[in-house]
Amino acid sequence: SARPLAGKVALVTGASSGIGEATALALSMAGADVAIVARRAERLKALAERIEKAGGKVFAIEADIARANSAQGLVNDVLAHGKRLDIIVNNAGVMLLSPVSEAHSEDWRQMIEVNLVALMELTRAALPHLKESKGHIVNVSSVAGRVANPGAAGYAATKFGVVAFSEALRREVYADKVRVTVIEPGMVETELGDHITNPGMKANLEQRRAAMEPLQSEDIAAAVLFAVTQPPRVNVNEILIRPTDQE
Numbered sequence: 001s002a003r004p005l006a007g008k009v010a011l012v013t014g015a016s017s018g019i020g021e022a023t024a025l026a027l028s029m030a031g032a033d034v035a036i037v038a039r040r041a042e043r044l045k046a047l048a049e050r051i052e053k054a055g056g057k058v059f060a061i062e063a064d065i066a067r068a069n070s071a072q073g074l075v076n077d078v079l080a081h082g083k084r085l086d087i088i089v090n091n092a093g094v095m096l097l098s099p100v101s102e103a104h105s106e107d108w109r110q111m112i113e114v115n116l117v118a119l120m121e122l123t124r125a126a127l128p129h130l131k132e133s134k135g136h137i138v139n140v141s142s143v144a145g146r147v148a149n150p151g152a153a154g155y156a157a158t159k160f161g162v163v164a165f166s167e168a169l170r171r172e173v174y175a176d177k178v179r180v181t182v183i184e185p186g187m188v189e190t191e192l193g194d195h196i197t198n199p200g201m202k203a204n205l206e207q208r209r210a211a212m213e214p215l216q217s218e219d220i221a222a223a224v225l226f227a228v229t230q231p232p233r234v235n236v237n238e239i240l241i242r243p244t245d246q247e
């Protein structure tokens with residue numbers, strides 16, 4: 001059907017920009033009610049207005065997912081509003097690239113807290129409800145979850161972690177008919193690099209991105225939509241997706 005996700009409720013973290021924003025839109029267009037989460041309330045509000053104008057149902061939650069105890073509260077909020085939970089897209093992330101020798105502890109901790117610990121905690125909080133709905137967990141890792149490049153040691157550690165967590169999780173929950181998908185994008189044109197504190201790494205990223213035609217957020221949203229609209233017997237475990245130009 002044109003609205004394969006009608007009647008379903010999806011939670012998307014990091015929906016205030018980039019891949020999360022595009023994914024929330026795509027899930028909404030496919031018929032899902034969407035709960036959108038991030039820190040920037042204004043950006044969430046603008047997205048919510050777009051979704052509502054297009055006839056979708058949306059619930060914006062301003063939250064820092066790295067804050068202690070936010071996972072259960074978030075899931076409670078979504079359930080209070082949507083009454084069920086079918087899909088969770090753990091997309092929020094930060095990429096604070098730096099060589100190990102120059103890395104700031106704060107950057108490492110932030111990446112581990114947001115990219116890994118928050119994803120783990122939100123998954124655990126959502127799990128009982130996903131078992132009930134025979135739902136779907138989509139975790140956004142990266143090519144950096146498969147290939148560890150110089151300058152990305154801390155970031156790759158979190159993204160390899162997401163891959164490992166997701167695979168063990170899949171084997172724990174498949175018998176409950178809960179599906180687990182890992183998405184591993186290559187270079188996507190988003191705001192992700194804006195927060196890099198290491199000037200050399202920031203310039204290097206901009207150079208690499210300028211040398212290719214990067215993916216657009218919509219390309220990744222399409223991959224997520226593909227995974228979550230398969231028949232119940234199909235568990236798309238992993239999607240690795242690079243720009244054609246990327247080595």
Ligand code: NDP
Nearest residue numbers: 014016017018019039040064065092093142188190191192
């Ligand atoms: P953006 O920077 O555009 O989006 C990141 C999102 O994460 C924002 O919505 C941001 O919202 C949210 N976020 C960050 N920290 C927190 C926090 N503490 N609490 C709540 N939300 C938070 O980048 P992308 O769209 O590119 O990134 C999305 C995911 O894709 C990330 O996990 C990233 O690692 C991954 N990825 C991206 C690639 C790329 O080339 N762009 C390649 C491979 C993977 P706010 O600041 O409002 O809180």
